[in-house]
Amino acid sequence: MCQLLGLNCATPTDASFSFTGFCQRGGLTDHHADGWGIAFFEGRGMRLFVDHEGASQSRMAEFLRGYPIKSRNIIAHVRKATVGPVALENAHPFTRELWGRHWVFAHNGDLKDYHPKLHSQFQAVGSTDSERAFCWLMQELAKSHASLPSIHELTLTLQELVPQVRRFGTFNFLLSNGDALWAHCSTHLHYLVRQHPFAQATLMDHDWTVNFADLCVPGDRAAVIVTQPLTRDEQWTAFEPNELKVFVDGLPLA
Numbered sequence: 001m002c003q004l005l006g007l008n009c010a011t012p013t014d015a016s017f018s019f020t021g022f023c024q025r026g027g028l029t030d031h032h033a034d035g036w037g038i039a040f041f042e043g044r045g046m047r048l049f050v051d052h053e054g055a056s057q058s059r060m061a062e063f064l065r066g067y068p069i070k071s072r073n074i075i076a077h078v079r080k081a082t083v084g085p086v087a088l089e090n091a092h093p094f095t096r097e098l099w100g101r102h103w104v105f106a107h108n109g110d111l112k113d114y115h116p117k118l119h120s121q122f123q124a125v126g127s128t129d130s131e132r133a134f135c136w137l138m139q140e141l142a143k144s145h146a147s148l149p150s151i152h153e154l155t156l157t158l159q160e161l162v163p164q165v166r167r168f169g170t171f172n173f174l175l176s177n178g179d180a181l182w183a184h185c186s187t188h189l190h191y192l193v194r195q196h197p198f199a200q201a202t203l204m205d206h207d208w209t210v211n212f213a214d215l216c217v218p219g220d221r222a223a224v225i226v227t228q229p230l231t232r233d234e235q236w237t238a239f240e241p242n243e244l245k246v247f248v249d250g251l252p253l254a
Helices: 016-023 061-066 129-144 151-166
Strands: 003-014 036-041 046-049 070-078 095-096 101-108 170-177 181-185 188-197 199-202 209-211 221-226 243-246
Touching: 003 016, 003 101, 003 170, 003 181, 003 243, 016 070, 016 221, 036 101, 036 170, 046 061, 046 101, 070 101, 070 170, 095 129, 101 129, 129 151, 129 170, 151 181, 151 243, 181 199
Parallel strands: none
Antiparallel strands: 003 070, 003 221, 036 046, 036 070, 095 101, 101 170, 170 181, 181 243, 188 221, 199 209
């Protein structure tokens, strides 16, 4: 299976700490070495980097670990191939445009014999079940709403659509349009919220400790969503099976 990392923040936030620890799982501390990717929003714009190499060895990932990634919404992925060969077009995250906005999606799991009927602009480029699921979600969202709806309305629609995909198998995913970040758990997903008063954190997969009190101001806040906890000295909350959460401004909405 693959692993997921997402950040949803109240202010543009540096993701280097979380991304560095996460990359080690791409072939060094874990076996997810069949590609990786990261997408982060900058206003209405979005930057996407993907590679078919393992994240722990990729020179592009090494560059990004030192690049000042600052964003309010970030999705990253390290891949263990189950459906589709190791190839650039099969590396997550995947992106599509809908209602004049970029959408980003990454999936952890395995959907058995999943071949939905896809129309017009929402066609898969690669050969993964993950990209097919993303295209189907985008297609059905477009059918359900004529223009960009509210975050609440989008969440209600996703709550109706997601069960139609997860009946085919494991469907852990992250989805963002730059305004919010949706996270769905089939099996394993955890989150925490870093906010004032900030404390120290130590990565599990890399020798790096950060005291966020030295780097952040009281208005900063970040929700970190990941398949398995990234740090050993913070309190992570596990999602319930089949739970869908939406995060806005660094907090999960009730």
